[in-house]
Amino acid sequence: MWAIINLPNKFKNTGELWLKRCKIQERTPSLKDTIEELRSYIQRTEENIKNSKALATQLKENIPSNQRCSNNFHNPQAKNSEEDCWKLHPEKRPKNSKKTVKALLAVNTSANLSSFILDSGATTLMVNHLKYFQDITMKTETIKLADGSVIEALGTRTIRLESKNIILTFKNFLYIPKLATNLISMAAFIKTNHSIHRLNKDQFIVLDHHKQEIVGGTLSSGNFVLDYNHPKAFASTSVPKNIVSLHQAAGHPSIEYFRKMFPNKQIPQFNCLTCNTCKKKKNPFLGKFPQAVQKLEFLHMDLCGPISPPLESGARFIFKIMDGFSHFSWIFFLMNKSETPNILKTTS
Known part of the structure; x- marks a missing residue:
C-alpha cells in the first residue's frame, strides 16, 4: 500500500x-x-x-498548407475568421491551465x-x-x-x-x-x-x-x-406503453430489479409517477426548538396516554400546553384523544 x-x-x-x-x-x-x-x-x-x-x-x-495562417498574417482561405485568428490576435489563444480538461x-x-x-x-x-x-x-x-x-x-x-x-x-x-x-x-x-x-x-x-x-x-x-x-434508435425519449404497463403489473420494482426480471427486454430509464409519489417524505423536524422572544409566539404541546389505571374522574389522557417564552403551562385531563380539537378551540 x-x-x-x-x-x-x-x-x-x-x-x-x-x-x-x-x-x-x-x-x-x-x-x-x-x-x-x-x-x-x-x-x-x-x-x-x-x-x-x-x-x-x-x-x-x-x-x-494553403489555408494556414502565419505570424501577423491571416489567410483569407482559412476556415476561421480574421477576428478569431490567433496569428493576428495571440491574446485570444486559450492559455494552458491546471483546470483544463485533458484528452491524453x-x-x-x-x-x-x-x-x-x-x-x-x-x-x-x-x-x-x-x-x-x-x-x-x-x-x-x-x-x-x-x-x-x-x-x-x-x-x-x-x-x-x-x-x-x-x-x-x-x-x-x-x-x-x-x-x-x-x-x-x-x-x-x-x-x-x-x-x-x-x-x-x-x-x-x-x-x-x-x-x-x-x-x-x-x-x-x-x-x-x-x-x-x-x-439513432434512441432519438425519441418516450417510453413504450407496454414497458410502463409491465412495470405496473410487476408491482412497481426499481429499474435495477425490473431489468433483472426481464433480461431479454431493452428497458430504458423512465420515471413512474406512482413510484415517485410513494417515495415522498415529509421534511424532518428541526434539531432544536426555536427560541421565543415574546409570549405565545411558540406553544409546545404533548398528549400522553392512555393511563392505566385511569384517574378517579375516569380520565385516561393528559394534554399539556406550554408557552415557549414564559413556560406557563395548561394541563387538561381527557377521557378520549378525540377531545383534543375541542380543547384547542376553547383555549384559543
Missing part, C-alpha cells in the same frame, strides 16, 4: 485506479500484482505511442470516427458528432490534447448508448466536432464502483457493483474499444 501511494507523479492516476479496483474486488494489492499492473500500463503507453497518432497531429495534417490518449489508426474508446488519460467524456445527443446545451470549454495544444468543446449534454444488456446513460458529455474519435473516461467507470475484466487476448467486459456485465469491447492496439448499437 505504501509503495502505491508514493508512486512517481506520472503513475499517480494508474495507482489510484489500481487501488480502486482492488477495493471493488475486495482484495489486498500485493507488491507482485502492483508491479504487473505498472508493467502493463507502460506496455500500453508504448503501444499507443507506436501505433497511434495524436489528436492534434491529425488535426494539423487535415489543414491544407492518441487516436489509433484502426479506430474510426464513430468508435468509443475507454481512455485512462481523459478526465471527462467527449464525442465528435451531434447525432449522439438528444439535445444539447451550447457552451465553450477548452480541451488540452496530448501534445499540449488545445481545441474547444462547443456544448455539453447527456447521451444514451445501447449495449447488448442495458442502455447506458452518460451525463455531461462534451461535444467536440474536431475530435478524431469518441473518448470515455475510464475513471468515470472506476469511480462509480465498476470494474474492467479481460476475457481473453482481445476482449474485455465492464461489470457493475453487482458483478453484472453492462458492456463489452475489444482490445485493439492497446485501446479499449466499446461495443454498442448506433444511438
Whole structure:
C-alpha cells in the first residue's frame, strides 16, 4: 500500500485506479500484482505511442498548407475568421491551465470516427458528432490534447448508448466536432464502483457493483474499444406503453430489479409517477426548538396516554400546553384523544 501511494507523479492516476479496483474486488494489492499492473500500463503507453497518432497531429495534417495562417498574417482561405485568428490576435489563444480538461490518449489508426474508446488519460467524456445527443446545451470549454495544444468543446449534454444488456446513460458529455474519435473516461467507470475484466487476448467486459456485465469491447492496439448499437434508435425519449404497463403489473420494482426480471427486454430509464409519489417524505423536524422572544409566539404541546389505571374522574389522557417564552403551562385531563380539537378551540 505504501509503495502505491508514493508512486512517481506520472503513475499517480494508474495507482489510484489500481487501488480502486482492488477495493471493488475486495482484495489486498500485493507488491507482485502492483508491479504487473505498472508493467502493463507502460506496455500500453508504448503501444499507443507506436501505433497511434495524436489528436492534434491529425488535426494539423487535415489543414491544407494553403489555408494556414502565419505570424501577423491571416489567410483569407482559412476556415476561421480574421477576428478569431490567433496569428493576428495571440491574446485570444486559450492559455494552458491546471483546470483544463485533458484528452491524453492518441487516436489509433484502426479506430474510426464513430468508435468509443475507454481512455485512462481523459478526465471527462467527449464525442465528435451531434447525432449522439438528444439535445444539447451550447457552451465553450477548452480541451488540452496530448501534445499540449488545445481545441474547444462547443456544448455539453447527456447521451444514451445501447449495449447488448442495458442502455447506458452518460451525463455531461462534451461535444467536440474536431475530435478524431469518441473518448470515455475510464475513471468515470472506476469511480462509480465498476470494474474492467479481460476475457481473453482481445476482449474485455465492464461489470457493475453487482458483478453484472453492462458492456463489452475489444482490445485493439492497446485501446479499449466499446461495443454498442448506433444511438439513432434512441432519438425519441418516450417510453413504450407496454414497458410502463409491465412495470405496473410487476408491482412497481426499481429499474435495477425490473431489468433483472426481464433480461431479454431493452428497458430504458423512465420515471413512474406512482413510484415517485410513494417515495415522498415529509421534511424532518428541526434539531432544536426555536427560541421565543415574546409570549405565545411558540406553544409546545404533548398528549400522553392512555393511563392505566385511569384517574378517579375516569380520565385516561393528559394534554399539556406550554408557552415557549414564559413556560406557563395548561394541563387538561381527557377521557378520549378525540377531545383534543375541542380543547384547542376553547383555549384559543
